Amino acid sequence: MSCIKISSLSVLICFLFLIQGNAQILEGAIAAPTNIRSDDCPCILSDLSVLFRVIAPDAAKVQVDLGKSYDMQKNENGIWTVTTDPQEAGFHYYSLMIDGFKVADPASESFYGTGRMSSAIDIPEAGVDFYSLKEVPHGDLRSKNYFSKATGTWRNINVYTPPNYDQEKNKKYPVLYIQHGGGEDERGWAIQGKANIILDNLIAAGKAVPMIVVIPNGNMTKPGTNVRGYSEAAMDAFRKELLENVMPFIEKSFRIKAGASNRALAGLSMGGGQAFYTGLRNTDTFANVGVFSTGLFGGISQVTEFDVEAAIPGILTNPQSFNTKIKTFYISVGEADQRIEATKKIVETFRSKGLKVEFASFPGGHEWQVWRKSLHDFAQRVFK
Amino acid sequence: MSCIKISSLSVLICFLFLIQGNAQILEGAIAAPTNIRSDDCPCILSDLSVLFRVIAPDAAKVQVDLGKSYDMQKNENGIWTVTTDPQEAGFHYYSLMIDGFKVADPASESFYGTGRMSSAIDIPEAGVDFYSLKEVPHGDLRSKNYFSKATGTWRNINVYTPPNYDQEKNKKYPVLYIQHGGGEDERGWAIQGKANIILDNLIAAGKAVPMIVVIPNGNMTKPGTNVRGYSEAAMDAFRKELLENVMPFIEKSFRIKAGASNRALAGLSMGGGQAFYTGLRNTDTFANVGVFSTGLFGGISQVTEFDVEAAIPGILTNPQSFNTKIKTFYISVGEADQRIEATKKIVETFRSKGLKVEFASFPGGHEWQVWRKSLHDFAQRVFK
Numbered sequence: 083m084s085c086i087k088i089s090s091l092s093v094l095i096c097f098l099f100l101i102q103g104n105a106q107i108l109e110g111a112i113a114a115p116t117n118i119r120s121d122d123c124p125c126i127l128s129d130l131s132v133l134f135r136v137i138a139p140d141a142a143k144v145q146v147d148l149g150k151s152y153d154m155q156k157n158e159n160g161i162w163t164v165t166t167d168p169q170e171a172g173f174h175y176y177s178l179m180i181d182g183f184k185v186a187d188p189a190s191e192s193f194y195g196t197g198r199m200s201s202a203i204d205i206p207e208a209g210v211d212f213y214s215l216k217e218v219p220h221g222d223l224r225s226k227n228y229f230s231k232a233t234g235t236w237r238n239i240n241v242y243t244p245p246n247y248d249q250e251k252n253k254k255y256p257v258l259y260i261q262h263g264g265g266e267d268e269r270g271w272a273i274q275g276k277a278n279i280i281l282d283n284l285i286a287a288g289k290a291v292p293m294i295v296v297i298p299n300g301n302m303t304k305p306g307t308n309v310r311g312y313s314e315a316a317m318d319a320f321r322k323e324l325l326e327n328v329m330p331f332i333e334k335s336f337r338i339k340a341g342a343s344n345r346a347l348a349g350l351s352m353g354g355g356q357a358f359y360t361g362l363r364n365t366d367t368f369a370n371v372g373v374f375s376t377g378l379f380g381g382i383s384q385v386t387e388f389d390v391e392a393a394i395p396g397i398l399t400n401p402q403s404f405n406t407k408i409k410t411f412y413i414s415v416g417e418a419d420q421r422i423e424a425t426k427k428i429v430e431t432f433r434s435k436g437l438k439v440e441f442a443s444f445p446g447g448h449e450w451q452v453w454r455k456s457l458h459d460f461a462q463r464v465f466k
Numbered sequence: 467m468s469c470i471k472i473s474s475l476s477v478l479i480c481f482l483f484l485i486q487g488n489a490q491i492l493e494g495a496i497a498a499p500t501n502i503r504s505d506d507c508p509c510i511l512s513d514l515s516v517l518f519r520v521i522a523p524d525a526a527k528v529q530v531d532l533g534k535s536y537d538m539q540k541n542e543n544g545i546w547t548v549t550t551d552p553q554e555a556g557f558h559y560y561s562l563m564i565d566g567f568k569v570a571d572p573a574s575e576s577f578y579g580t581g582r583m584s585s586a587i588d589i590p591e592a593g594v595d596f597y598s599l600k601e602v603p604h605g606d607l608r609s610k611n612y613f614s615k616a617t618g619t620w621r622n623i624n625v626y627t628p629p630n631y632d633q634e635k636n637k638k639y640p641v642l643y644i645q646h647g648g649g650e651d652e653r654g655w656a657i658q659g660k661a662n663i664i665l666d667n668l669i670a671a672g673k674a675v676p677m678i679v680v681i682p683n684g685n686m687t688k689p690g691t692n693v694r695g696y697s698e699a700a701m702d703a704f705r706k707e708l709l710e711n712v713m714p715f716i717e718k719s720f721r722i723k724a725g726a727s728n729r730a731l732a733g734l735s736m737g738g739g740q741a742f743y744t745g746l747r748n749t750d751t752f753a754n755v756g757v758f759s760t761g762l763f764g765g766i767s768q769v770t771e772f773d774v775e776a777a778i779p780g781i782l783t784n785p786q787s788f789n790t791k792i793k794t795f796y797i798s799v800g801e802a803d804q805r806i807e808a809t810k811k812i813v814e815t816f817r818s819k820g821l822k823v824e825f826a827s828f829p830g831g832h833e834w835q836v837w838r839k840s841l842h843d844f845a846q847r848v849f850k
Contacts, residue, residue, distance in 0.1 A: 118581070118582050118583070119581065119685075136567070137567075138565065138566065138567035139566065140526075140527075140565045140566035140567070141564070141565045141566070141567055142524075142526070142565065143524075178569075180525070180564040180565060180567050180569065181522065181524045181525045181526070181564060181565050182522065182523065182524035182525070183520070183521075183522035183524070183525055183564050184572065185562075185564065185569040185570065185572060186569065186570050186572070186576065186583060188568065188569060188570070188582045188583070190583075191583060192570065192576045192583040197502070197503065198502050198572045199502070199570060199572070199574075199575060199576040199583065215611055215620045217613065220610065220611055222608045222609070222610055223608065223609040223610075224606040224607065224608045224609075225606070225607040225608075225609070225656075225662075226604065226606055226607075227599055227604055229601065236599045248632075248719075248720075251635045272609075278609075301503075335632075336632075
């Protein structure tokens with residue numbers, strides 16, 4: 083296989099010389115942007131199917147798993163290939179199975195997700211460039227360390243500061259705290275989510291106000307236990323970490339506007355549950371709450387029944403008290419996500435009781451393309 | 467295996483229940499700090515040998531390769547283990563070989579090195595804490611993007627700003643540009659190298675002056691070709707990128723002190739070659755040059771003969787012109803690095819001609835522990 087670089091976006095046109103001996107050119111195929119350096123495989127074909135290749139002559143069985151598992155075929159040179167079904171555009175974690183052992187693909191970049199360093203393939207979506215690097219003013223993505231009294235450890239935190247933060251030396255900014263999902267950490271929104279690029283582009287277009295985006299590590303367990311996820315004890319541990327450790331550190335370190343209307347809390351999946359619990363229980367602190375693709379309302383096996391009035395007292399019985407305090411209460415979900423029915427149902431319940439809630443759905447399942455679009459949408463609705 | 471967290475450094479004491487059925491406690495064993503989340507393997511024993519574990523019942527052969535290759539042994543439950551020879555302290559890339567296929571270990575974090583996302587194990591060194599996170603003022607590590615006219619692409623760059631950079635709004639700082647080695651990129655000094663933590667600790671102790679550290683991607687090829695590494699054409703491509711793209715971007719974005727005496731250029735291995743070429747050919751721009759573990763002087767197969775006077779005209783014939791312009795010319799190397807003899811020889815040649823050069827060597831081979839120590843040493847010598 084050989085490739086020619088054709089654009090400033092490092093997209094490569096691949097001329098695929100198939101391994102059976104006859105050279106064959108797959109017109110329009112491109113190397114995935116998630117490939118390592120100049121690797122030309124995985125290769126995305128024009129129908130968004132993906133060609134994977136693994137050189138493993140001594141393996142007896144090689145599969146690629148990106149939600150669905152595909153058996154790869156070996157040729158006489160020990161090179162395994164498979165072309166998948168057409169995929170949804172967007173960012174998908176995937177694994178190789180080498181004789182049954184699940185590993186990252188050395189041909190791709192790895193990302194912290196699914197509780198380990200996982201391969202991923204980022205399939206460009208036609209006509210969608212809101213998360214592409216462009217010639218607009220860029221903010222910084224800053225990695226900082228703070229000491230958490232809750233965990234007794236140093237924790238890394240990523241913070242986006244908007245363009246001209248250094249130059250506008252006395253200007254204060256509203257702040258969005260945004261949480262990753264289970265099996266991810268503070269790298270999720272910074273790397274997979276491209277939060278900085280999304281905000282750069284929105285701010286340049288005048289569609290979002292310049293804001294600081296704080297991306298903490300939301301993995302908290304009930305103190306002294308391993309209880310995590312959607313349990314109320316783990317949610318409460320997150321609330322304490324955010325309010326007592328993260329926020330004081332951020333407000334000391336950056337020029338943040340005061341007041342609930344200048345603060346937003348959002349998150350995806352488990353982080354959506356954290357935003358829901360901590361945001362709606364602390365409306366004096368957060369007047370903007372974004373809940374993306376959460377399983378809190380149901381649709382996943384870990385959550386059987388959710389009593390929303392018990393979780394957030396008054397939300398159904400006294401919705402006006404929330405309507406007056408909350409400026410943006412936003413819920414989104416992927417249209418192919420198993421959480422969609424439970425999500426739509428609770429939105430209907432909220433609305434039937436008179437609670438103001440903004441709802442959006444996007445094509446795709448439980449995946450980063452939906453979350454990028456959710457941030458892109460949510461960021462345009464807040465602080466205005 | 468089960469572990470107890472004992473300190474704020476996330477070091478875990480491991481009680482190793484061996485897999486043959488009989489529980490066995492390995493006293494003093496610790497989980498490597500590079501392990502994923504709460505994984506307790508790989509486990510470092512008190513003699514710095516390392517126990518690796520892989521659960522791969524269907525694999526026919528499993529090895530771990532960290533310089534030397536070790537065959538792992540499978541028990542009846544399909545769990546493979548091996549305990550290596552005692553290792554040097556420090557950061558070592560390693561791979562698993564699953565039926566001959568080289569992959570990252572899902573039990574460890576992955577790092578961009580050796581031209582791919584590679585596993586690594588970071589073995590603490592007794593009594594050495596200059597790269598440990600401590601309760602001192604911390605600077606930021608900022609990720610920025612700039613457009614390179616040389617490559618025609620957006621490139622990521624990491625920049626350390628010292629503590630109080632935001633608060634001291636008019637203060638200007640000296641700047642150190644520091645380069646990674648071959649097969650690495652701008653993540654090397656930021657993640658593996660822990661440059662930010664090293665500087666935080668040095669500045670807090672008053673041993674280094676507050677400085678900005680710029681960590682570019684130094685992977686440049688001769689334009690229009692794939693020629694890279696130590697070739698003069700690739701070195702020249704780096705020089706142009708640094709002087710014409712990186713430096714103007716940095717000087718526009720940060721508060722940098724003017725003048726060669728306030729600029730340093732350093733690098734490791736291939737990056738040491740880049741620092742040597744670009745630094746010594748541009749002494750009006752850089753008065754401080756650090757060359758760590760470079761193969762430029764010999765000791766590796768790619769470099770057969772190096773004519774230093776041809777590379778840097780006047781360096782042997784008119785050393786005084788360099789002595790007056792250069793404030794710090796520093797060379798370091800690992801004592802077990804195959805490059806050490808060629809490095810010592812050129813230092814002797816320089817000194818015999820009257821060129822001032824500072825030399826240091828550190829225990830270890832061609833590896834990050836030597837480079838962390840080199841930065842720790844070099845940063846104390848410059849800008850004073």
